[in-house]
Amino acid sequence: xxxxxxxLFLFFLPVVFMALRRIGTVATRSKSPSAPVSxxxxxxxxxxxxxxxxxxxxxxxxxxxxxFCSSECRDKYLRQTQNMP
Numbered sequence: 001x002x003x004x005x006x007x008l009f010l011f012f013l014p015v016v017f018m019a020l021r022r023i024g025t026v027a028t029r030s031k032s033p034s035a036p037v038s039x040x041x042x043x044x045x046x047x048x049x050x051x052x053x054x055x056x057x058x059x060x061x062x063x064x065x066x067x068f069c070s071s072e073c074r075d076k077y078l079r080q081t082q083n084m085p
Contacts, residue, residue: 042069043066043068057069059077
């Protein structure tokens with residue numbers, strides 16, 4: 001019985017240390033100052049996007065960039081703006 005306790009202790013000790021170590025690094029990361037992230041908003045669905053992301057589609061309207069999350073939102077925006085007087 002004592003041998004079983006020793007084996008279990010030796011087995012779970014590294015697991016506990018790894019968990020504590022990971023908790024410490026997560027807490028350290030969240031406390032570190034980070035650069036502010038600039039985001040833009042999709043005018044159709046309202047999702048916030050990273051303007052530097054390559055997956056974001058950009059349309060230029062009067063030299064003003066308009067960012068969309070998908071081609072569907074872009075097409076919907078273009079249909080809405082064409083129907084405006």
